[in-house]
């Protein structure tokens with residue numbers, strides 16, 4: 456079987472992460488295969504299975520009580536213990552005067568969700584622990600908490616970078632019922648920024664082309680990825696990145712799915728593409744190595760929390776004829 460024939464309603468793909476709810480998240484049984492399962496990757500809001508309502512729509516701001524998503528650098532600050540759940544209820548007294556301004560993110564499981572930053576150099580109060588939000592650092596957070604934490608990080612990033620008009624420097628105001636900001640002087644409006652990046656698995660029959668950067672863990676290889684340039688379609692960005700980084704030509708570019716990636720604000724858009732020709736020539740300013748691997752002899756894969764890991768798992772590890 457050629458990789459191009461793989462379909463998302465394949466039984467192997469439907470077994471994604473062993474979660475039976477994923478065939479039909481709403482339980483009605485009628486959505487099988489209609490949505491790329493990547494929407495249930497952590498950092499995507501679908502991962503919360505409808506349990507989250509954004510504060511973007513406005514409404515009465517609730518009391519500062521509920522779930523507390525306290526972010527320090529790229530970690531969540533949680534009560535000590537094995538549960539790895541956010542503080543719930545009123546903000547613990549130990550955080551008074553230590554956090555930045557709290558922001559109402561929305562409601563999760565019908566309780567308000569508050570986001571606040573703990574300065575990077577602040578000591579952790581007794582009874583609290585830090586858990587990384589970075590999948591590559593072996594996070595122990597659940598997919599739900601990664602999604603909430605990702606939104607919390609992006610909200611703090613947006614608030615820290617949107618306080619002044621990028622055109623005239625005047626202090627901005629929040630646009631009603633939006634996350635966007637407006638300049639009261641020149642009327643410039645801007646909204647939370649997401650930077651589109653394409654990420655692609657290149658295949659040629661039973662082999663796939665993977666690459667590594669020098670800062671990767673030993674033996675780890677990954678997909679070709681890069682940001683979309685002005686004027687490019689996603690497909691042309693795929694072709695250009697691949698040509699620039701590994702020197703080969705591709706065709707039959709197929710969309711696989713996407714993942715919101717909050718480090719700090721990327722939209723990763725996944726593809727598979729068929730090799731059509733050219734010698735592998737590595738751009739050594741970007742990569743350390745690139746080579747073909749047989750699908751039954753792949754090197755270390757990216758984390759399963761990422762769309763890269765999803766694509767490797769479901770489009771590269773399959774055996775020929777599987």
Ligand SMILES: [Zn+2]
Pocket residue numbers: 620621622623624625638639640641642643
């Ligand atoms: Zn302005």
